Amino acid sequence: MILNRRSLMTTALTLGAMKAFPGLSYAQARPLVFATFTGSWEEAHKAVLVPAFRKANADAAIVLDPMLSVDQIAKVNAAKANPPIDVMLHDPGPALVAIGQDLAEPYPVEKSAYYKDLISEAQEPMGPAPFFQVVGLTYNPEAIKTPPTSWADLWKPEFKGRVGITNLNSTLGTGWLVEIAKMRGGSEANVDPAFKALEELKPNLAAVAANPGALATLFQQGQIDISPGNFNAIQILKARGVPVEFVAPKEGAIAFKTTIHIVKNSPNRELAFKLIEASLSPEVQTALMNPPYLIVPTNSKVAMGGEIARVLAKDTAELKQKFVFQDWKKINEQRSAWIERFNREIKI
């Protein structure tokens, strides 16, 4: 083979074009693209959900493209007619935004084998919830000997300068604020009592983290000893040897539905449905409930076990009783105003 300048250039350009426009290399069909969340979610889905899906669907090609909910919305919005994602994963707030912007396809409920087995809160016709995220109190058992039992414990004088919270950018921060409002006589539509309570919390506040992930760092550094926190995030810290424990407050742990949606105009609608079916199946949910993932299942056929049974709920009935679900439709209506108010009022 003779290498001259021209053939080299042609090869280089072709390679470059294939790199720049990966669509060329796939010819017609592209693999199923599933936008999961980053971090432990991606790990769990790569290890459990993807193999289960491929086994059930003749090794169908699938790509994980982990990103935040809001980024999924932006990406699909930018190319509605030919979306680069087939399956979206959302927190409750962004899920309603995505549905409101007509980015999600109704879930073919009648075709689904597992939908009817989901607990009623997880049955969402625009995209069912295969998992729950649970928010309760997290604390450092070395510094706090008596475990806290209520959200109100954050206001105890002995925790002066020891409490961490996050701002309202996150689902956790917003959901917690609503819970505090409810504790003080407010609701999803009225969080004034919560802002008053925050004012009283200021002497205790050691940190307002920019995101829930930063709270983990603050625990590790001994900057805070108690905070509202995510059950799954705590498991990761515990596994790394950080002294931190989770308790569900007596007012009820906040449960966020993580919903999974078929993207409107997806070219892989059938495979997208199959992936979601796999995520709802008792087999996958059981595997994800076991260590190290400890993801709370939504399929009522899954028997709760291990750490989840110990800390959260022994069965679906107890789960329904102990978990608090919030009305994110109402929350979304005023969330931007709350964020503005939080920006202005919370200075420590």
Added chain:
Amino acid sequence: MGAAPASRDVTSHGMGLAAPLALFFLVFFVAPLLQLLWLSLHNDTAALHWGLGQYLHFLTDPFSLSVLGSTLLLGAEVTAVCLLLGFPIAWLHQRVGPRLQTIIILIVLLPLLTSVVVRTFAWIVILGRQGIINATLQSLGIIDTPLKLLYTQFGVVIALAQVQMPLMTLPLITALGRIDPNLDDASCSLGAGSWRTFFRIVLPLSLPGVIAGCTLTYAAAITAFITQSLIGGGQMLFMPMYLYQQASTLQNWPFASAISIIFLLAVLAVVSVFTTLGRMSRGYGGA
């Protein structure tokens, strides 16, 4: 190219060679910027109604203006700290032997070789409640309860100053290196003391480096999203976080666009002040 006919304009060659980069900039910088501007000129989040509402909202809102103000002030503080700490290092670099010079350059460059995220996390460890500073002060008996360093303006300034320090030191080293060492001797032999030599000879001649360093440090400090949010926390709002909040959490793209255009103009204004000072200093240095 050297054989080109004398009648051809020699400057035209350069333009042709710059075309790929210019095209790249046009497609990936100018076009998105114009799109941003277009988006910011709409009053609603769906971008259907034209208007200056987003700008009016920002410019008439004391809170938004205070975010802009504190961001610009943060940049000034970081730049001042970098200049005060960086100048002696650059000055020392000119005065020592070649081996020490290599070591100084290595120390200055070392932070650039680790990622900003890693450096910022290191600062969390240093500034934390049980961090190095508090532990040392407590063991020496200087303080009883740990000082609050993390999540304060002081912490952000210190961490940013360290993170951005190379951007200040490197131009200073270059500028000081260009000064003829004989000028020092001449100044001394004419009767000037070392301070007078410094203020009348060294500082004016190094001004181009000072200006370049300040511009780079300033621009980098005010846009440093990661360090600002990790060290400053969620209740200290600077422009990059404000922008992120509006665009990402609230999906209010027109307001986010307006914020970024205003931020861009404010930064351009500050940078052009620096550049004007630089032009004046060149006249001074040449005199």
